[in-house]
Amino acid sequence: MTMATPASPTFAYSTETLQSLAQHVLHLAKALGASDCSTEFSDGHGLSVSVRKGAVETIEHNRDKGMGVTIYLPAEAGQQGYRRGHASSSDFSLDALKATVQAAYDIARYTAVDDCAGLPEPESLQNSPHDLGLYTPWNIDATTAIQIAQTTEAAAFATSKQIRNSDGASVHAQHGHFILANSRGFMGGYPYSRHSIACAPIAQSGRNIMQRDDWYSSQRDPAKLAAPAAIGRYAAERALARLHARRLSTRRVPVLFEAPLAAGLLGALTQALSGGALYRQSSFLLNSLGQQVLAPHLQVWDDPTLQGGMGSASFDDEGCRTARRQIIKDGVVAGYFLSTYSGRKLGLPTTGNAGGAHNLSLTSTQTIPNDDLPAMLRKLGTGLFVTELMGQGVNYVTGDYSRGAFGYWVENGVIQYPVEEITIASNLKTMLRDIVAVGADYLTRGTKTTGSILIESMQVAGN
Structure with missing residues (x-):
């Protein structure tokens, strides 16, 4: 019941690997004596660039991975509910996973019983997920991202001579995928993406009157992002419209x-x-x-x-x-x-x-x-x-x-x-x-x- 991750050399772990790691964690929890367990594994990467007045300010590449596990232990005789413990790690080695599961188990042993804790009822779980178009990779490198940011900011400056400064323009591209699993038979996950272009120009009139505004576009599909020049122009128009602001009486x-x-x-x-x-x-x-x-x-x-x-x-x-x-x-x-x-x-x-x-x-x-x-x-x-x-x-x-x-x-x-x-x-x-x-x-x-x-x-x- 998992949507396979499209072929991508940029994910560090395949869908199948994340599934295998999740199954391993569920097995470790059961072996310790947990009555129930849930776990999630995620893996992602991204690129962020920012420019200011045409010059590159930041170029950031990120790679993230993480896992979390929640252990449920039954209440003592005569009580209802579960004791719950949670632990997390960014290390996917088998020794680290074993230690993380043990940590969650030890926490659960000493927590109070909660009569509302516990996994969802099996009939509530989703057994037939469908593709919702949440992953459209943006195969963009830092050079291209910088050019887009510079185009966005340049359009803001070209709008008016009163756009004399800028807090910059930025481009972000983020991709990831995950697997969520529990001991009641659920295992699901999917890839996703989030992309954005933003600009924040500053308008000035005279020496001391300045106003700042911004605008951005954010989409999962980079083809649906607003045109960089349009973002820059509209951000500039918003900043210009703010000049010579007054106060109101109550x-x-x-x-x-x-x-x-x-x-x-x-x-x-x-x-x-x-x-x-x-x-x-x-x-x-x-x-x-x-x-x-x-x-x-x-x-x-x-x-x-x-x-x-x-x-x-x-x-x-x-x-x-x-x-x-x-x-x-x-x-x-x-x-x-x-x-x-x-x-x-x-x-x-x-x-x-x-x-x-x-x-x-x-x-x-x-x-x-x-x-x-x-x-x-x-x-x-x-x-x-x-x-x-x-x-x-x-x-x-x-x-x-x-x-x-x-x-x-x-x-x-x-x-x-x-x-x-x-x-x-x-x-x-x-x-x-x-x-x-x-x-x-x-x-x-x-x-x-x-x-x-x-x-x-x-x-x-x-x-």
């Missing part, structure tokens, strides 16, 4: 979150609905299953089956099968993000989300194809368009939200001037319910896809 106004920041709001929702936060009572959405928490026009899906998606996977970090699920239906919570352990804590089955959410998307039944960013600014009317957030002012227990921000003051749907040194504040419960519209300017950042998000009202603190 006021309460509608706020439009640019799509990259809107993905962060989707991430906050995910955190609040995750099993770990729920069973620890550290979420502002406790006991929210079946409850209205978003505006009724909003839908959220989690789709691990998306071809080439950054969060796609046939099985989760425990080997449990995954499936496309609706998390929010018409604003109502239809599901949580649960692992086997957090599910047991809550008395619910796993949702195949050990390791987190997969490919999340936020949509609105009110969005039409013409709802691009200019249309969303018109819907905003007079208010604040936010393009950058600073600080970590989010309390996931209470939902309190307070972040430093940069953006643009908008009147009658038209941007008037950039604004800085402001703080936006509200409560996430209120913000989620007060989402007025979602734009059709969809953007994927990591594993989250959404358009810009318009919130009815937030407090803006300034002068």
Whole structure:
């Protein structure tokens, strides 16, 4: 049930070798007396380069490998659950593997019994994974990567004479594969890749007025990356637009979150609905299953089956099968993000989300194809368009939200001037319910896809 790694001279270990090592570790654990065991072996390599003002700053090649093993020992008579121990190593020699398994076993011997610990039930495991297109190697050398980074940065400088400096441009290519196995018959794994191009120019007006912005493109398939020159130009345009920013007086106004920041709001929702936060009572959405928490026009899906998606996977970090699920239906919570352990804590089955959410998307039944960013600014009317957030002012227990921000003051749907040194504040419960519209300017950042998000009202603190 393992997808074979395509022929590649760059992986240090073949799929078959990782499978053999995993089987060996399971055998060692059983020989010690473990009732159950899980293990994972991974192997990867990558290239990263960065340039600044045309000159090469860094060239980094990395090769990584690692393994981890978790041992489960049964509870004493009259108790339910397991004692659990975990150990890891970057040494794949047989002696090192034996020592690592022994270390995990010794840790398990002295841990407390946990009645929710243990491997997933066999019926939850994925026995028929399928290829989701997660591995497209980028056969790029350092010379070519440097040329791409230089092209990206040069396009930024060519945009305007006011682009006088740069924090640089970078190119990253990462490839890896892994095998996950447990003593209940599961063994699976696949190769994967992640590639990106980024640029961060600095615009200057006069001697003392400077603004920095950035843009990037990230894909599993390098052919789908945005053109380097386009990335550089757009990053420069963003930096230029920030020049001569002003401050605002304190006021309460509608706020439009640019799509990259809107993905962060989707991430906050995910955190609040995750099993770990729920069973620890550290979420502002406790006991929210079946409850209205978003505006009724909003839908959220989690789709691990998306071809080439950054969060796609046939099985989760425990080997449990995954499936496309609706998390929010018409604003109502239809599901949580649960692992086997957090599910047991809550008395619910796993949702195949050990390791987190997969490919999340936020949509609105009110969005039409013409709802691009200019249309969303018109819907905003007079208010604040936010393009950058600073600080970590989010309390996931209470939902309190307070972040430093940069953006643009908008009147009658038209941007008037950039604004800085402001703080936006509200409560996430209120913000989620007060989402007025979602734009059709969809953007994927990591594993989250959404358009810009318009919130009815937030407090803006300034002068």
